[in-house]
Amino acid sequence: MKWPLSKKMETSLLTCVIHKSEQITMYCADHSQLCCSKCFELYHRLCLQVTQAARGKSTSFKNLSFRTENTLSQMKQCQTYQEDRMMSLKVSYKEHERLIVDGLRVNIISYLRECETSTVNTTHEHMQYPISEMREGIKNLLADFEKSTIKEKKEELNLIQAPLKVLINSCIRLHYELFHLHVAIPKVLGKELSFIASKKCLENIQQSDIFLKENFPNHVFTVNGKSVHNVKMPSDSEACWITAVCALPNGQVLVADTFNKKVKLLSQQYRVVSHLDVRDEPPDMCLITPTEVAVAVHDEVQFITVSQSQLAKSRKLKLQHYCTGIAHNQGDLYICSGTALYKFTLSGELVCRLYEDSSADLTVIKCAVSPTGDKLYITSYQQHKLLTLARDGTLLATFTDPALCGPSGLHVTPVGQVLVCGRQSYTVLQVGWEGQSKLTMLATREDGVWRPWSVCYCSTTSSIIVGLYRDDNILVFRVE
Structure with a gap:
């Protein structure tokens, strides 16, 4: 980016797209087109607003x-x-x-x-x-x-x-x-x-x-089957509250069980095969590598590795605020505090505060990132909104819908499809990548969705996994 403009690029900019041997010299405002002398003779001689291109005012x-x-x-x-x-x-x-x-x-x-x-x-x-x-x-x-x-x-x-x-x-x-x-x-x-x-x-x-x-229309998922799987362990003292779900590339699944203060590893058949106790309730987690996740635990981030169907704790990051949501993209960590969204490096260095809304509690509860990192999505639980931000925190879109009350769980698939849960509306929706339109209602109360809190798409099994509040089961919807 710091290199000067090359002569080749300068020549390319000046070359007419239609007549490759000619240089652009004019601009036709009637057709909003750049023109060379041949373009002018052939297509724009009768146009009223043709000016010298060098005099034009560039876009912001x-x-x-x-x-x-x-x-x-x-x-x-x-x-x-x-x-x-x-x-x-x-x-x-x-x-x-x-x-x-x-x-x-x-x-x-x-x-x-x-x-x-x-x-x-x-x-x-x-x-x-x-x-x-x-x-x-x-x-x-x-x-x-x-x-x-x-x-x-x-x-x-x-x-x-x-x-x-x-x-x-x-x-x-x-x-x-x-x-x-x-x-x-x-x-x-x-x-x-x-x-x-x-x-x-x-x-x-x-x-x-x-x-x-x-x-590339927004590819809308179609549900073609559902299964229910119990993830409660004999040692669990409370009903499960699955606040986060992460699908591993090998088909295994990690779930964060807040009430029991555990992270559980599920087999490809959704049976608990391993678990780790964490020091406090884990409200969210995200995938860092195919074998590592970052788990939000009160005011710190606990990294956990997966090897041969066993979980092991590794390093921790200490935060200056409570962590309600966490997402990762290309070496950056995005952390929600409940009212603000922060960007950190993987080593724990604070880069900046991207967004804040202190008008109520739980205005920035969960976050997700588009595959290319250009869009950030956050759920505002109290205000019943899904917000879409640019990578610098600029607000791009606000989505509200009667079918989305108390938005909680949020997930973006590897190709950019946006999934969000409505805890109070008992729904799972797919929203357009631009964050402005509802594409489809994937599941409702009639499908067994009762106070959903987390959602994740597993590309290995082509399924959407939904975690519930105070429920020992997870729901798995097969999709196309």
């Missing part, structure tokens, strides 16, 4: 920077989403292939048994021909299988993946072009080139927005 850098970072983040999320779709297709086809192979194996075993039965009373000298025939039969079975089935399935997979590869390449190209404009703009501030750079950036944002609307 702060506003443009926010818009650019937001679009870059969405492009990255779109790329991740399309890559996940490709991986999912590969996995499903591999599973289909395995089933086909298993079917072939059954056929071969059946064929061998049939041959064995027919030759059991045959003398050795009379078996040579049947064995040769048997080998030939098996060889034909394998050849037919390879030609007709596996090859056909691979071709089918390639056909389905082809448009996804095009989308991924488009994401990479648009992200690349916009990112370089984003880097260039602060370097041309105050120069004649700044107007051209800001207009090109806006044009790229518009192109990206059109692409995103067509190819």
